[in-house]
Amino acid sequence: MANTLWKAALCLLCAWAMQAGAQVSAQDGGYSLNAGDTIRIYVYGEPDLTFDNLLIGHSGRISYPFLGELAVAGKTVAQLQERLVEGLRPDYLVDPRVSVNVVKYRQFFVNGEVSHPGGVDFQPGLTLRKAIALAGGYTERANRKFALVIADDDPQRREQKVDLDYQVRPGDIITIQDTFF
Numbered sequence: 001m002a003n004t005l006w007k008a009a010l011c012l013l014c015a016w017a018m019q020a021g022a023q024v025s026a027q028d029g030g031y032s033l034n035a036g037d038t039i040r041i042y043v044y045g046e047p048d049l050t051f052d053n054l055l056i057g058h059s060g061r062i063s064y065p066f067l068g069e070l071a072v073a074g075k076t077v078a079q080l081q082e083r084l085v086e087g088l089r090p091d092y093l094v095d096p097r098v099s100v101n102v103v104k105y106r107q108f109f110v111n112g113e114v115s116h117p118g119g120v121d122f123q124p125g126l127t128l129r130k131a132i133a134l135a136g137g138y139t140e141r142a143n144r145k146f147a148l149v150i151a152d153d154d155p156q157r158r159e160q161k162v163d164l165d166y167q168v169r170p171g172d173i174i175t176i177q178d179t180f181f
Contacts, residue, residue, distance in 0.1 A: 030076070031076060031077065031102070032073075032074050032075065032076060032153065033056060033072050033073060033074070033075055033076070033077065033080065033102070034056065034060060034073045034074070034106060034152065034170070034171060035056050035057060035058045035059070035060050035073060035106065036055075036056065036106030036107065036170070036171070037055075037056045037102055037104070037105055037106050037170070038053050038054065038055050038056070038102070038103045038104040039051075039054050039056065039062075039072075039077075039080075039100055039101065039102055039103060040052050040053070040054070040100070040101045040102075040103050041054060041064070041084065041098065041099075041100050042098070042099045042100075042101075043084075043088070043093075043096060043097065043098050044096075044097040044098075045097075046093070046096075048065065049064075049065060049066075049088070052103070053103060053104075056072055056073065059073075060072060060073025060074070061073070064084070064087075066087070066088065066091075066092050067084070067087040067088070070083065077100045077101065077102065080100050081098050081099065081100045084096070084098045084100070085098050104121070105121070105122035105123070105124075105170040106122065106170040106171055107119035107120055107121055107122060107170070107171075108120055108122050108126075108131065108152075108168055108169070108170055108171060108172040108173070108174065109172070109173045109174065110131060110132065110134075110135040110174045110176065111173070111174070111175055111176070112142070112147075112174075112175045112176035112177055112178070113138060113139040113141055113142035113143070113176045113177065113178050114132060114135040114136055114137065114138060114139065114142070114176050115135065115136025115137050115138075115139060116135050116136035117135060118135075120134045120135055122168070122169070122170040125167075126167070126168040127164065127165055127166060127167060127168065128147055128149075128162060128163070128164050128165065128166040128168060128174065129164040129165070130168075131168045131174060132147075132164075132176065138176065139178075141178040141179060142176050142177075142178060142179065143176065143177045143178060143179040144179075145163070145164075146161050146162060146163055146164075147161075147162055147164075147166070147174050147175060147176050147177070148160070148161060148162075148174070148175040148177065149162050149166065149172055149173065149174050149175075150172065150173040151169065151171075151172055152169060152170065152171025152172055152173075153169070153171075159175070
């Protein structure tokens with residue numbers, strides 16, 4: 001009985017660690033914010049400067065008190081945090097302590113030979129295989145070996161052929177083609 005409890009506790013701990021690691025991915029500096037992301041800005045001790053669900057608009061900008069319109073598209077969470085600290089420090093707060101987190105990532109899109117094509121909410125750690133499952137799985141005619149992806153951060157918007165272990169990113173456009181018999 002005790003051995004079973006230890007195994008269950010270990011499984012829960014591993015699941016929690018994997019989830020925590022996935023949530024940190026936006027904070028590690030590699031994720032660029034863009035339109036459709038929802039962020040949380042917390043300024044310690046300043047409730048009027050704290051926002052829980054701030055949607056980045058289609059212009060890639062947010063409106064922030066004292067600082068006006070800020071261009072955030074293409075910036076990392078750390079860069080935005082630094083910009084807020086720099087903007088608040090000289091005239092408004094002596095020692096601003098600011099944290100920025102991604103609350104909800106923008107969608108990615110799956111079209112073609114899947115049961116439910118359309119926008120799907122991004123979750124860190126998604127592979128193409130998992131994304132297809134979220135889109136309802138393959139249709140009968142689907143090519144199950146590879147897909148075409150247009151990466152959101154590719155300025156040329158080129159389609160690239162990827163396998164099922166491809167790491168999906170927010171804003172990606174995934175096309176599942178049909179197979180020829």
